[in-house]
Amino acid sequence: MLSRSIPVNLPNQAYKVVIQAGGQADLGSILQAQGLVKPGQKLLVVSNSQIFRHYGPDIMDSLLNAGADVEKCLIPAGERYKTPKTLQKIYDAALAHRLERGSALVALGGGVVGDMTGFAAATWLRGIGVIQVPTSLLAMVDAAIGGKTGVNHPQGKNLIGAFHQPRLVLIDPHTLQTLPRREFRAAMAEVIKYGVIWDAELFDLLENALVLDRVEALGDDLLGQILIRSCQAKVDVVTKDERESGLRAILNYGHTLGHALESITQYRQFNHGEAVGLGMLAAGEIAVRMGLWTEVDQSRQMQLVEKVKLPSAWPGDLDLDTVLTLLSSDKKVKDGQVRFILPQAIGQVIIHDQVPPAIIRGAIQSLQA
Amino acid sequence: MLSRSIPVNLPNQAYKVVIQAGGQADLGSILQAQGLVKPGQKLLVVSNSQIFRHYGPDIMDSLLNAGADVEKCLIPAGERYKTPKTLQKIYDAALAHRLERGSALVALGGGVVGDMTGFAAATWLRGIGVIQVPTSLLAMVDAAIGGKTGVNHPQGKNLIGAFHQPRLVLIDPHTLQTLPRREFRAAMAEVIKYGVIWDAELFDLLENALVLDRVEALGDDLLGQILIRSCQAKVDVVTKDERESGLRAILNYGHTLGHALESITQYRQFNHGEAVGLGMLAAGEIAVRMGLWTEVDQSRQMQLVEKVKLPSAWPGDLDLDTVLTLLSSDKKVKDGQVRFILPQAIGQVIIHDQVPPAIIRGAIQSLQA
Numbered sequence: 001m002l003s004r005s006i007p008v009n010l011p012n013q014a015y016k017v018v019i020q021a022g023g024q025a026d027l028g029s030i031l032q033a034q035g036l037v038k039p040g041q042k043l044l045v046v047s048n049s050q051i052f053r054h055y056g057p058d059i060m061d062s063l064l065n066a067g068a069d070v071e072k073c074l075i076p077a078g079e080r081y082k083t084p085k086t087l088q089k090i091y092d093a094a095l096a097h098r099l100e101r102g103s104a105l106v107a108l109g110g111g112v113v114g115d116m117t118g119f120a121a122a123t124w125l126r127g128i129g130v131i132q133v134p135t136s137l138l139a140m141v142d143a144a145i146g147g148k149t150g151v152n153h154p155q156g157k158n159l160i161g162a163f164h165q166p167r168l169v170l171i172d173p174h175t176l177q178t179l180p181r182r183e184f185r186a187a188m189a190e191v192i193k194y195g196v197i198w199d200a201e202l203f204d205l206l207e208n209a210l211v212l213d214r215v216e217a218l219g220d221d222l223l224g225q226i227l228i229r230s231c232q233a234k235v236d237v238v239t240k241d242e243r244e245s246g247l248r249a250i251l252n253y254g255h256t257l258g259h260a261l262e263s264i265t266q267y268r269q270f271n272h273g274e275a276v277g278l279g280m281l282a283a284g285e286i287a288v289r290m291g292l293w294t295e296v297d298q299s300r301q302m303q304l305v306e307k308v309k310l311p312s313a314w315p316g317d318l319d320l321d322t323v324l325t326l327l328s329s330d331k332k333v334k335d336g337q338v339r340f341i342l343p344q345a346i347g348q349v350i351i352h353d354q355v356p357p358a359i360i361r362g363a364i365q366s367l368q369a
Numbered sequence: 370m371l372s373r374s375i376p377v378n379l380p381n382q383a384y385k386v387v388i389q390a391g392g393q394a395d396l397g398s399i400l401q402a403q404g405l406v407k408p409g410q411k412l413l414v415v416s417n418s419q420i421f422r423h424y425g426p427d428i429m430d431s432l433l434n435a436g437a438d439v440e441k442c443l444i445p446a447g448e449r450y451k452t453p454k455t456l457q458k459i460y461d462a463a464l465a466h467r468l469e470r471g472s473a474l475v476a477l478g479g480g481v482v483g484d485m486t487g488f489a490a491a492t493w494l495r496g497i498g499v500i501q502v503p504t505s506l507l508a509m510v511d512a513a514i515g516g517k518t519g520v521n522h523p524q525g526k527n528l529i530g531a532f533h534q535p536r537l538v539l540i541d542p543h544t545l546q547t548l549p550r551r552e553f554r555a556a557m558a559e560v561i562k563y564g565v566i567w568d569a570e571l572f573d574l575l576e577n578a579l580v581l582d583r584v585e586a587l588g589d590d591l592l593g594q595i596l597i598r599s600c601q602a603k604v605d606v607v608t609k610d611e612r613e614s615g616l617r618a619i620l621n622y623g624h625t626l627g628h629a630l631e632s633i634t635q636y637r638q639f640n641h642g643e644a645v646g647l648g649m650l651a652a653g654e655i656a657v658r659m660g661l662w663t664e665v666d667q668s669r670q671m672q673l674v675e676k677v678k679l680p681s682a683w684p685g686d687l688d689l690d691t692v693l694t695l696l697s698s699d700k701k702v703k704d705g706q707v708r709f710i711l712p713q714a715i716g717q718v719i720i721h722d723q724v725p726p727a728i729i730r731g732a733i734q735s736l737q738a
Contacts, residue, residue, distance in 0.1 A: 012381075084453060095524055098698065123492065126519065126530040126613075150495065155464055161495040162531060243496075329467065 002173065002224040008145070008235050010242050013165045017145055017231050021220070023172040024133065025058045027106075028066030031131065036167050039067035042103035043131075046090055046117040048077035051109045051135055054178060059108060059133065071097040075116070079267055082112045082152045084160065090120040104129030104167060110136035110183075111143035111272070115158070118149030122164030132166040135175040137187035137215070138273055141194070141230035144169045146238040146248075156329070157259060163243055171231070173223055176215050184215045186273025188308040189254070191226055193280060194233040196301060197253045200347030202229040206304055213309040250349050253341040254280030257364070260326045264318065270311070277310040278367070285363035286355060287342040297346055313369035320361050327360070371542060371593040377514070377604050379611050382534045386514055386600050390589070392541040393502065394427045396475075397435030400500065405536050408436035411472035412500075415459055415486040417446035420478045420504055423547060428477060428502065440466040444485070448636055451481045451521045453529065459489040473498030473536060479505035479552075480512035480641070484527070487518030491533030501535040504544045506556035506584070507642055510563070510599035513538045515607040515617075525698070526628060532612055540600070542592055545584050553584045555642025557677040558623070560595055562649060563602040565670060566619045569716030571598040575673055582678040619718050622710040623649030626733070629695045633687065639680065646679040647736070654732035655724060656711040666715055682738035689730050696729070 006017040018030055031037040043063055047056060052074055063070045073093035075086050094105070107117035107130060114132055121130035132144040150161025176184070195203030205225060211217040218226070234251070241248040258279030262270055270278070284298040305312050327338045337353040344350055375386040387399055400406040412432055416425060421443055432439045442462035444455050463474075476486035476499060483501055490499035501513040519530025545553070564572030574594060580586040587595070603620070610617040627648030631639055639647070653667040674681050696707045706722040713719055 084457065088453065091522060091529060095522060095528065119492075123488075123529050123531050125528065126517065126532055148495065153460060153464060159464065159494065160460060160492050162492050163495055 002220065004224075004228055006228070006231055006235050008165075009239060010165060015166060015168055017169040017171065017235060019171045019173070019224070019227050019231065021173050023170050024055055024175065025062055027059055027133065027170055028062035028064075028068070030170060031063075031168065032066050034168055036104070036129075036131070037063070037066045037068050041068045042097060042099055043068045043070045043106055044093055044097050044099060044103070045070060045072045045106040045108055046093075046120070047072065047074060047108040047113060049074050050077055051113070055108060055135060055175060059106070063106070075113070077112070079112055079152070082116055084151055087116055087120055087151050090117065091124060094120065094124050099124065099128060101125050101128060104131055106131045106133060107144075108133045108135065109139070110134065111139045114139050114143045115148070115150050115161075118147070118164055118166070119151055119161055122149050122162040127164065129167045130164065132169045134169070134171060136179055137176055137184055138190060140171045140227060141187065141234065142190045144171070145231060145234045147242070156263070171227060173220070173227060176223070179215060181214060182271065183273075185213060185308050185310050186271045186277075188212060189273040189277035189280065189305070189310055191230050192301070192304050192308070193251075193253050193276065194230045195304075196280065196343050196346060197250045197341070197349045198233040198237065198347060199229055202226075202233070203304075203346045205229070206307075207300065212304070212307045249339065249351050250341050252339075253343070253349055254283055256327065256338065256340055257282045257323070257360075260323050261314070261318075263326060264322055265315070269315065274311050277305050277308075277312070278314055281305060281312060281367055282314070282360075282363050283340060284343055285366055286340065286359055287344070289359050289363055290342065290352075290355070292350070293343050293345060297343065300346065301343075312367075314364055314367045316369040318364070318368065320364060323364065324357055324360065371589065373593075373597055375597070375600055375604050377534075378608060379534060384535060384537055386538040386540065386604060388540045388542070388593070388596050388600065390542050392539050393424055393544065394431055396428055396502065396539055397431035397433070397437070399539060400432075400537065401435050403537055405473070405498075405500070406432070406435045406437050410437045411466060411468055412437045412439045412475055413462055413466050413468060413472070414439060414441045414475040414477055415462075415489070416441065416443060416477040416482055418443050419446055420482070424477060424504060424544060428475070432475070444482070446481070448481055448521070451485055453520055456485055456489055456520050459486065460493060463489065463493050468493065468497060470494050470497060473500055475500045475502060476513075477502045477504065478508070479503065480508045483508050483512045484517070484519050484530075487516070487533055487535070488520055488530055491518050491531040496533065498536045499533065501538045503538070503540060505548055506545055506553055507559060509540045509596060510556065510603065511559045513540070514600060514603045516611070525632070540596060542589070542596060545592070548584060550583060551640065554582060554677050554679050555640045555646075557581060558642040558646035558649065558674070558679055560599050561670070561673050561677070562620075562622050562645065563599045564673075565649065565712050565715060566622045566710070566718045567602040567606065567716060568598055569714075571595075571602070572673075572715045574598070575676075576669070581673075581676045618708065618720050619710050621708075622712070622718055623652055625696065625707065625709055626651045626692070626729075629692050630683070630687075632695055633691055634684070638684070643680050646674050646677075646681070647683055650674060650681060650736055651683070651729075651732050652709060653712055654735055655709065655728055656713070658728050658732055659711065659721075659724070661719070662712050662714060666712065669715065670712075681736075683733055683736045685738040687733070687737065689733060692733065693726055693729065
């Protein structure tokens with residue numbers, strides 16, 4: 001039975017990422033073991049009704065058995081509800097449950113639940129604890145670890161946010177068996193990302209797998225390896241650069257163009273992971289055109305994207321002027337220069353602030369359907 | 370000419386509190402000297418129209434002369450606009466001015482402007498810089514220093530907030546000459562507070578002053594001493610406990626009951642400082658009744674409050690049951706126990722979690738008009 005604990009040692013907060021099959025039913029005792037729950041401890045589980053129906057009862061029982069005083073707060077599902085208005089709902093529940101400074105929120109769900117709950121925790125009473133219990137692969141390998149929290153502004157994703165590290169992250173691979181196939185594939189884009197930016201062995205592992213497009217075909221062992229290696233990569237990078245002042249920017253590989261693509265298509269045509277997959281392919285193509293990495297490696301990356309059955313072609317009707325305009329309003333812009341993460345080899349990327357617009361344009365065109 | 374720089378050395382951020390007569394007109398060069406502005410640096414000055422009319426033009430000129438790319442954002446004046454909705458206005462201006470991660474907000478105004486601008490800076494792009502330029506005595510000696518930021522929830526003050534240290538605090542005593550008298554007196558409550566909780570010499574200074582109820586009667590020297598000693602007290606306490614995990618709670622002397630009083634009277638009858646003054650008198654009375662400090666010291670505190678011409682009697686028609694109910698919803702409640710800061714001597718207080726409700730009731734009754 002898979003059980004692994006990855007320590008995250010940050011200057012102001014040390015915590016653990018616990019990867020444990022069936023761990024959700026043990027959340028109470030896992031928290032007890034870490035000294036994170038005591039009798040009467042007030043906890044507020046934030047989730048959406050669909051996820052809560054699946055996993056809520058077990059989690060609530062487990063927390064009640066650990067002696068906690070638990071309430072729940074259900075918020076609407078979906079990125080379009082990741083707004084200040086939904087945040088207000090969480091605040092209202094925090095007030096109604098009379099959370100104190102020693103209380104904590106428990107984020108049970110995917111990235112939207114995790115980001116918003118994390119931000120609510122960062123800003124309620126000037127900061128209370130948050131325990132991340134991601135239920136999607138994307139949230140497990142990405143959003144739940146590292147302390148980035150936020151909500152969307154009508155004109156951009158995550159423009160409103162804060163860094164707020166969780167007290168614990170619990171990853172239970174069992175929950176992935178109910179994950180919709182499209183969500184699973186999208187999350188695999190981030191897994192491929194870790195292979196390209198940090199962990200060549202993970203990349204090899206993915207290349208050697210027979211099937212990568214369905215979670216149920218992976219087998220417990222491969223799934224476990226993917227989770228452990230991806231989480232470890234994220235922890236490594238975050239530990240070296242908690243506040244994204246340098247290295248952490250490499251986690252945005254594929255994201256600069258991915259965000260632009262999501263935004264132009266009004267978050268309807270592609271989900272986040274699909275857009276990131278296309279963003280990685282474009283970044284790889286830019287790197288090839290700038291002489292930074294080889295066509296062979298770019299084609300290996302393309303093959304992995306196709307093996308996962310992620311979209312590998314940019315929409316043919318996309319207006320590239322709009323893409324370039326949008327890039328310059330990305331929050332990662334520094335001194336007016338768009339920042340790209342570009343691969344140099346499998347497992348290694350660089351940060352580049354001087355990509356000529358013509359190369360961006362040409363790279364995307366070469367990938368258009 | 371008064372000019373003093375108080376260093377604030379926090380683990381993750383060191384900054385200076387600059388107290389300088391006429392300093393506002395030099396803000397640009399003061400920032401340059403600290404390396405906080407460079408050519409093209411994007412800054413957004415947040416203020417309200419009344420304050421901006423007085424001080425905005427000089428500040429903008431000074432920042433422009435330092436080479437910054439400056440815009441302004443005016444928000445409505447008053448505590449009742451310290452809301453998520455007003456915050457949204459600041460976010461919109463940040464977006465319109467295309468602030469980047471290296472950009473900063475400049476909070477020009479009193480505590481409301483400072484708290485909201487600080488919170489906007491804490492949460493825009495997951496945290497950008499903020500420069501605090503307080504224009505009221507209350508903001509100078511209290512809100513602008515120490516990194517507490519926030520907005521109000523309909524059911525409580527500052528329930529939504531974050532710790533976010535400024536990059537610099539500039540205090541220009543010249544701006545106090547236009548401060549309404551009632552505001553000045555209210556702020557003096559916080560000055561008396563520093564005398565009681567931390568600095569017996571400051572208390573003596575206040576006792577020896579001939580007049581304390583009008584800023585124009587103080588003279589530059591006494592006003593300068595009051596500013597320097599009060600800011601130093603706040604810096605001392607904040608440096609020892611940035612996140613209010615222990616010592617910093619002493620800054621809430623008078624605030625537990627003060628907040629309750631403000632809230633019950635719907636923020637109409639008393640301003641913050643007046644309520645704090647009454648809260649301090651009640652805390653002192655509680656301390657006397659618990660045998661913690663002397664009636665002589667309580668009467669010295671009472672005399673200072675009266676010398677400043679702050680209200681010294683609690684409203685006669687106040688329902689004490691409501692007060693006690695409200696206390697238990699204060700965000701400083703820990704494990705259901707209301708936390709009081711109680712004086713033991715001039716310059717020395719303790720934190721007390723076990724004050725019997727009957728004593729709270731009796732202390733307030735003895736102060737009712």
